[in-house]
Amino acid sequence: MQEKFDVIIIGASFSGLTLAHHLPKTYKVLVVDAKPFAGSSVESTGLITTHTREEFASFFDIDAYITNPISSICVVSPNYDDYFISKTDDYWIYQTDTKALVRALAEKLSDNVTVWTGMAYDSVETHDGVSTIQLKGGGDVKIVTTTFLVGADGGHSSVAESIHQLDTNGTFLFGYEEVWIGDVLLGPLPAETIYHFWFGEFSLGYGGWLSPTTIDSKPGFRIGLAKLKKDRGDAKKLLAQFMETLTEKKIVSLPADVLKPEYRFGSFIPIGGVLKKTSFENTLLIGDAAGYCGAFAADGIKGSVISGKESALLIERYLNGERCNLAKTLREKINEHRWLIDYYTRQQRYRWIWDRMKKDRTFRAMYNIINEERAHFLDQFCDNKDRRKSLSRSVLKIKYIPKLVIYSWYIFLDFFVR
Ligand SMILES: Cc1cc2nc3c(=O)[nH]c(=O)nc-3n(C[C@H](O)[C@H](O)[C@H](O)COP(=O)(O)OP(=O)(O)OC[C@H]3O[C@@H](n4cnc5c(N)ncnc54)[C@H](O)[C@@H]3O)c2cc1C
Structure with a gap:
């Protein structure tokens, strides 16, 4: 007999786990992720804004996962020698410990939510409002059924790809990042400063970043760059060169016994804008899967958390028999959060200029x-x-x-x- 759930969420990251926290406790919910466990790796620098922190704080102790509050941004010109620092009196963004944060989001779910990891979504068939879903992992195949399916499975959403009535993201950056133990030395407040490197020709697409963090109580930093998807093959080599330059210029320094990063990752960032067809019958896309990500700043955590929260209310209405255009209503609801959808539209204009x-x-x-x-x-x-x-x-x-x-x-x- 196939196990039946009210809601199945594919993806145990920012959007899927936020949604799981907000669905009614009376629902039987399943969250599925292909990774070995939630937070085993998280493909994000994990910088969140003040408002994202507030959105998290309404249901979760986010402050326990902030390593560095940030008050300043330092922009470094293509020659690496000139830079300016812009500072605010209050902190304006926060560096989080991404792996611990996602792990805790999963661990603190209530008993009505089951999390299956090491299982990937494969396919769906829907008849009379009930979806039968095939999951695969570790040589196993599991079949489960649900009355509502959510694709919270990132920019390359398998859920979106498996239902041809749904849109899929088409334009991506490839972000590549390493997390090191070591010190940042540039400017007066390195532990409170994020750095953006406008090195242009060196990495067309985005630029480079350096963000302070703390690893097991030791100072560290996250260093990364993003390229247009077609140039992604260069990303690892370019990051090594970038790191070499920052060491030579004494912008960062490593302890003598640190020879490699604590960890590294690369992933795609959807920058084509918010998708239109993000719902079909009893299926909804949220987070990166729906394109809720800044095309220029590549910031998607806010859109993930807000779409997770707002979609919970819409799914409840749907399961109570109310019918509306879920995708459109969700976009309207998200825009009520300080015009987030308008922000994504403006981000596309900045992206257009940057790409010229x-x-x-x-x-x-x-x-x-x-x-x-x-x-x-x-x-x-x-x-x-x-x-x-x-x-x-x-x-x-x-x-x-x-x-x-x-x-x-x-x-x-x-x-x-x-
Ligand atoms: C290098 C980099 C740096 C970034 N830095 C920032 C930042 O500092 N601040 C910010 O706001 N945003 C940042 N972003 C963007 C941000 O990380 C994303 O917008 C955010 O993670 C999207 O969350 P999500 O839950 O929608 O999807 P994701 O975080 O991508 O999670 C999707 C989940 O679905 C799972 N999954 C995928 N396919 C399947 C499948 N078939 N079956 C089962 N599970 C599946 C994956 O394992 C994953 O856990 C960054 C992105 C990158 C790549």
Whole structure:
């Protein structure tokens, strides 16, 4: 006899586990993940904004998993020698211990939720509102049934791929990151600063990042870069070069006995924008599977947590017999969280501009303009962005016309770069 669940969630990460915390305790819920256990690896730097922290705090002790509150951002120009730091009085983002956080999210679920790990979603067949799902793992095949199926299985969602009425993400960055024990030495407050490297030609697609963390009470850092999906083959080699440069320039230093990172990972980040068809009958996509991720900043944890929370309410209404366009209603509900969907739309514009830039000189020209506005630069990031201030409004000023002309000229020239 096949086991029957009210809701089956594929994916035990930020979106799937948030949803599992919010479904009514009277439901029999199954969360399935292909990994050996929840949090065994988490493909994310794990920086969360103040509002994401608040969203978590409403159901979970998030502060226990914050390693470093961050007050500053340091932007480093393509030559690695020039940089500016923009600081706020309050902390504006938080570095989390991603593995411990996801593990705890799974461990603290209530008794109505079962988590099966080491099992991958394979296929679904739906008749008369009941879905029969095939799971595979460790040579085993399990068949389970459910009245509601959720794809919380990341940017390359197998759930989305298995139901042709659902949209799938088509544009990705490939993010590659290593987590090291060691010190960051740049600027006055390294333990409270994240660093963004605008190295342009070195890694077209995103740039590099360095974020302070704590590993077993020792100072550490997370170093990463992201490339357009087609160039992902270079990511590991480029990260090694990046690390070498930061060591040479004395931006980071490693203890003598540290020869390799604690761990490393690479994964795809959906940057094509929010998908339209994210629901069909009794199936819904959330988190990265639905494209709730900033196309420019590559920030998806907020969208995962909010879509997890909001979808719980919609699923309850659906299982109570109410019918509506789940995908559209979910987007509207998510947008009530400080216009998050509008934020994703603006992020696509920034992505478009960023992808036009090809040469170091163009990144340098942009750096020169933004450096002038460094005091307000943080207004452009994360939650501050929710106030709908735009970067273009900050930099489109008469006094910057000469710099803007140079920048535009370089963008024009970059158009001819293959
Ligand atoms: C390198 C990198 C750095 C990032 N840094 C940040 C950051 O600092 N801040 C931020 O906000 N966002 C960041 N992001 C984006 C963020 O990590 C994602 O938006 C977020 O993890 C999405 O959560 P999710 O639960 O939707 O999916 P995921 O976290 O991708 O989880 C999907 C889960 O589904 C499971 N799964 C997949 N397929 C199957 C299957 N067929 N069967 C069973 N299980 C399956 C996977 O094992 C996984 O556990 C980063 C992404 C990358 C790649």
